[in-house]
C-alpha cells in the first residue's frame with residue numbers, strides 16, 4: 001500500500017510545508033531541497049562542530065553542578081541543548097528572548113494530539129466545541145509574526161559572516177529572490193514567504209521535540225536500569241578510555257549504545273502513531289480491505305510492546321535483545337519503525353540519531369548518575385504526556401558526579 005500523511009485535525013500553514021503535505025511534485029521538490037541543505041550525510045558531518053560545542057557547554061555546566069553536589073533537572077537541560085542545536089542549524093541563532101518558540105511548538109504537539117471530535121463528526125467543526133481551531137489560529141498568528149521577523153532580519157543582514165555561513169533560512173530565502181527564469185526550470189522550486197514559514201515550522205517541530213524526547217526517555221531508562229548504565233560506561237571506557245572526550249567519530253564504534261537507543265525507541269517511540277497516512281489505492285492486507293483515501297494510523301507503540309514479536313519480557317528494558325538480530329531503524333524491519341517507513345519515513349533520521357547518540361555518549365561517559373535524595377528506582381515516574389509526541393509527564397531529576405580523569 002502506498003501511504004502518505006493525511007490532514008490532521010488542524011494544519012499550521014495549510015499544505016505549504018513538508019510533513020503534512022500530500023504526495024506530489026511540490027512535496028518531492030521540498031523534500032529534495034531539505035535533503036540537500038539539512039539531511040544528507042555531509043550535512044550531518046557539517047553540523048558536528050555545532051553539536052560538539054553545544055553538548056560541551058552542557059557538560060561544563062553539569063561539571064559545575066557536580067562540584068556543588070546539586071540535583072539537576074535533566075529533562076530541562078536535554079530540551080535546552082537540543083533547542084539550541086536545532087535553532088542554530090535552522091536560523092543561525094539559539095534562544096531569542098523575544099519569542100517563546102519552545103512554548104509554541106509544545107502547544108502544536110498538544111493540539112495535534114488532542115482527540116478532535118470533528119475528525120469523526122465533520123459538521124460539528126462549525127461550532128469548534130473544544131476551542132481547538134481558536135487555539136490553533138492564535139498559535140499560528142504568533143508563529144507567523146515570529147517567523148516573519150526572523151526572515152526580515154535575515155534579509156537585512158548583508159554582512160560577510162552571513163555570506164559565508166548560510167543557515168537553512170538563508171537557503172530558502174535565496175529561492176524566493178532567485179526565482180527561475182523559465183517555469184520549466186526543474187532545478188528551482190517556486191516558493192513564497194508562507195512556504196518558507198510552513199517548511200521551517202515543520203522542520204523545527206519534527207527535529208526538536210522528537211530528539212529531545214528520545215533523550216529524556218533514554219536517560220529515564222538508564223537511571224532505572226543501573227546494570228545497563230554500567231555496561232554502557234564500560235563500553236565507553238573500552239572504546240574511548242577515561243582520559244579523553246567521546247568524539248562523534250567514536251559513535252559508530254559503540255554497539256551497545258546502538259542497542260540502548262533501539263530499545264529506547266521500542267518502548268518509547270516518540271511519535272506513537274507516526275504521522276497519519278492515507279491509502280492512495282484500494283488494497284487488501286491480511287484479509288482486511290482498505291478503501292482508497294482511507295486514513296491509516298500505525299500504532300508503533302503497540303507494535304513495540306507485542307509479546308509475540310518481542311517475547312514475554314516485553315516490558316523490560318533489555319538492549320541485549322538486539323544482539324542476535326539485524327533489526328535496524330531504517331524502516332525495513334516493521335517490528336521497529338520509530339522513524340516510519342517508505343518514502344514518507346523520517347528524512348532527518350541520520351541527523352537526529354547522531355544528536356541522540358552523541359549526547360548520551362558524552363553524558364554517560366563524563367558522569368555517574370544517581371537518583372536524588374535516596375529515591376528508589378521503582379519510584380521514577382514513567383508516566384507519559386499524551387500528544388502528537390509522548391514526552392515524560394514529569395521532569396527527570398538526577399545528581400551527576402564527574403568521573404573522567406582530567
Ligand code: HEM
Nearest residue numbers: 019206207210211271274275338339340341344346348352
Ligand atoms: C531523532 C528523532 C526523530 C524521530 C524519532 C523522528 C520520527 C519521525 C517520524 C515517526 C516521522 C513520520 C514518519 C511516517 O509517518 O511514516 C517523521 C517525519 C519527518 N521527520 Fe523526523 N524524527 C526525528 C528527527 C528528525 C529531524 C532531526 C528532522 C529534521 C531536521 C526530522 C524531519 C522530519 C520531516 C521533515 C518529516 C516529514 C517527512 C515527510 O512527510 O516527507 N526528523 N519523523
